[in-house]
Amino acid sequence: MAEDYIKLTTPLTDEDVEKLKIGDRVLLNGVIYTGRDAAHKRMVEALDRGEDLPFDIKGAIIYFVGPAPAKPGWPIGSAGPTTSYRMDPYSPRLIALGLKGMIGKGGRSQEVIDACVKYKCVYFGAIGGAGALLAKSIKKSEVIAYEDLGPEAVRRLEVEDFPVIVVNDIYGNDLEKEGRKQYEVKD
Amino acid sequence: MREVNVSEVTEAIKKLCMDANYYLPEDVYNALQEALKKEKSPVGRSVLEQIIRNADIAREERVAICQDCGLAVIFMEIGQDVKFVGGDLKEAIFEGVRQGYKEGYLRKSTCHPFTRANVGDNTPPVIHYDIVPGDKVRIVIAPKGGGSENMSRVMMLKPADGLEGVKDYVVQRCSESGGNPCPPVIVGVGVGGTFERSAFLAKKALLRPLGRPNPDLELAAAEQEMLERINKLGMGPMGWGGTVYALAVHFEMEPCHIASLPCAVNINCHAARHKEVTI
């Protein structure tokens, strides 16, 4: 892999995320958890009832993905990110509990960006629509909660050099905004 | 009259669902290669390289290009001299979708709108029927992902807004969509007819091969102008900054009501999948 990648291993610490800036390319290693629309709704409902989350949220990374079914011989099917704004209503609550990273595509709300600054959490982007390629970095997959949700169940993934880019860092910067400013052509 | 057994339709649709999800159309693949040459941002170029590599992996290993294998949007062009035998045509289409998504290891993405319970077999597909001269059946499948569909809109513009109003609306819609629809995107624009007809035209515009402008010179010029304006916004691949946000704008137009100017924008992601067969 290119030298300009930063390698990180989960669970993430404050020191890990403090050194990340927008545009940094990162290779993630270790365990990440999947969750998208329906799983986020259930997790927040569980918190409302005073119950535990299906995994330890401290230092964790949630990947917004609903993978395709695995072909025989593959640990998982195609597994690229889904659009993140739909998780915006739920994310700040999880960030406040110690979530350190999220992986998705597209922009986030100001509330999420503010929570990322306040509690030191990073929003990573993965390449949307590159699900076959990204699946190659996933070595193991296991459903750990909400199996009835099918593709939306919560999975524990073991990843090796999973490629992401920092879109929102803990300093309030936003790659979508900055990238656009840099390449905008005004007539 | 030519008889066509509906079991042939099931078989054809099953295969199309799989092939559409594994094999990115050549025109899209080539357009991505062209984009790679044009893109100025290093991050953008790396995104495009990975998207191209992804398409290669999907093709070689016969796995889904994207985990969102879409709602199956099916265009049925039925020759008026065809007689279907052997069962219910609609059920035969549904069965093709069921089998294709199950046997092809494709993700099932249809759910109840409120409980969000997954239907489990990716039915119902969206079927558009058209009766045409002849005795053939042409079936086109375009699996459509949720991310780019969510960024699509129908806007009932005022007649006074005119062509300029349409162009402004399309550019604004892209600007507001950012990275959400997995750029580089293809933008389908449908103007005319009624509310739902404009949306249909925009969807159909997405099926037109890339590199083929609208034969009407005025519309072709509008396509080019919108494409340039969208790319000048600087959003780039995945919205992370760059010079290629859209690969093409396809504009289709029909007459509309004297009181209206319906304008639909249907955005498609770079996983612009479609496959067809003629029986």
Ligand code: SF4
């Ligand atoms: S918008 Fe397209 S490429 Fe992106 S996740 Fe959805 S189907 Fe896949």
